Amino acid sequence: MEAGWRAVACTHLEAPIPHYREGAVRLQTGTGFFRQDSRPARDLSVLLATHQVSEANRPLRWLDLMAGCGIRGLRWGLEALPETRPELELWSNDADPDRSALLALNLEPLHELRDLSLTTTSWAAERLLRQAYLDQTFFDLIDLDAFGCPNALLQSALAVLRFGGLLILASTDGRSPTGHDRPAAVRRFGAAARAHPASWELALRLQLAALAREAWQLGRGLEPVACFSEGRTFRLAVRLRQRVAADEESQLGLLARCQRCGDQAVQSLLKLSGWGGCLCTDGLGRWAVTGPLWIGPLQKPDLLADLLQIADARPVSLSSAGRRLLERLQTDCGLPVCCWSTAELASRLSLDGPPRLEALVQSLVKAGHRACSSAVMTGQLRTDAPLTVLLQQCVEPSPGDL
CATH class of the missing domain: 3.40.50.150 (Vaccinia Virus protein VP39)
Incomplete structure (x- = not known):
């Protein structure tokens, strides 16, 4: 020694x-x-x-x-x-x-x-x-x-x-x-x-x-x-x-979220370019960017x-x-990067309660998107589906509800 x-x-x-x-x-x-x-x-x-x-x-x-x-x-x-x-x-x-x-x-x-x-x-x-x-x-x-x-x-x-x-x-x-x-x-x-x-x-x-x-x-x-x-x-x-x-x-990047409409976007620093528009149709939405972080x-x-x-x-x-x-x-490798709170999605749609997470995951996967429950925080969905698709899937009845 x-x-x-x-x-x-x-x-x-x-x-x-x-x-x-x-x-x-x-x-x-x-x-x-x-x-x-x-x-x-x-x-x-x-x-x-x-x-x-x-x-x-x-x-x-x-x-x-x-x-x-x-x-x-x-x-x-x-x-x-x-x-x-x-x-x-x-x-x-x-x-x-x-x-x-x-x-x-x-x-x-x-x-x-x-x-x-x-x-x-x-x-x-x-x-x-x-x-x-x-x-x-x-x-x-x-x-x-x-x-x-x-x-x-x-x-x-x-x-x-x-x-x-x-x-x-x-x-x-x-x-x-x-x-x-x-x-x-x-x-x-x-x-x-x-x-x-x-x-x-x-x-x-x-x-x-x-x-x-x-x-x-x-x-x-x-x-x-x-x-x-x-x-x-x-x-x-x-x-x-x-x-x-x-x-x-390429695993180092930026994550953007519009505080107004809730839309999200992610970019690698190696391919960083201008941010596209969020879902705010009146042009008043603004991206709040976090990073550089691991994507x-x-x-x-x-x-x-x-x-x-x-x-x-x-x-x-x-x-x-x-x-x-x-x-x-x-069950969750951590990809895709974007995570969505089911409680927030329900609030934006004025639903009585958050959609069933498992049913929402199944619907998104059936529609051809990557999706899983987040292992980091409960009540959160990880997916590459656009927010418009995600909101639509929240209001459509799942197969188990029919």
Whole structure:
């Protein structure tokens, strides 16, 4: 281990702390910030780690950059590694030195695992990443569970991520990418952010765009694996590619919406031209443009299917809420980009209630359009159908209603 890295010894805790059980682990959460309802995101990280182990033919190195009580690292070690495990070097870091004793105590069971090397540190995240780069220490999996916007750490994290490695990213910055703090969106994302019915999805796409730009500056490519939110935290899992894929730059674009008639349009930056007219016939409509943002896929359904198969063999690693999340994400790759709120469509048509989403999807598909329910926000439809067609389908009776 390079000079400068230090292991934190377990010291006496001042008072007993109640234990918490999750997956295959039992630990103390301490008095710091911890959310039990974030388990589906932790389940995903465990399954991604398990999938990476199943494909590995060399030693692996994982980093829990903002470890808190250490629950992710502990679950990785106890749940993701099979009996015939590859050698694993697990790094667990939290910048708060007051958490060091609790972190070391919770991770103590990992010392009993053969072929697992554990390093615990209490460094600022930026310092650890930069030192790792100087030491040429690269990671196969990095979990960056940030408070606020994580963009200041993106390039440093990607610079120490191995080719094919996974970055699991969380952001609690909800105001700027959802259009509620537009100056902050310009500062943090270099983008315009507008209020939109599919605000959670646009926040994820703005974050993906920020990640893609940082990866491209390093000459690397980016592949989204899973992107989701419950409205409070925005979570993404992406894979770093050694090279930029063919036409990958076309996945950066702009999304426009007329606040008056609700019409939407999307353009790639590579083919950017003037915006056509919206549905406002009196010429008073105006496009509100969001971006640059990611206009490519949000999920990798085949990989999510693999994760569900892994969970079938190891049910302890996936909660019922986590399963519902993965099954939902698997049904929606994130394309087409335009999403429509069924409640808004009903309001524009003065209907008594929103149209049945499943029936509307079937009608649009039968009419030759791409359509599916959004996996990011409930009550939303993803389709490439023009708004005129969409409105017409809302008022026509579905086959099940005849």
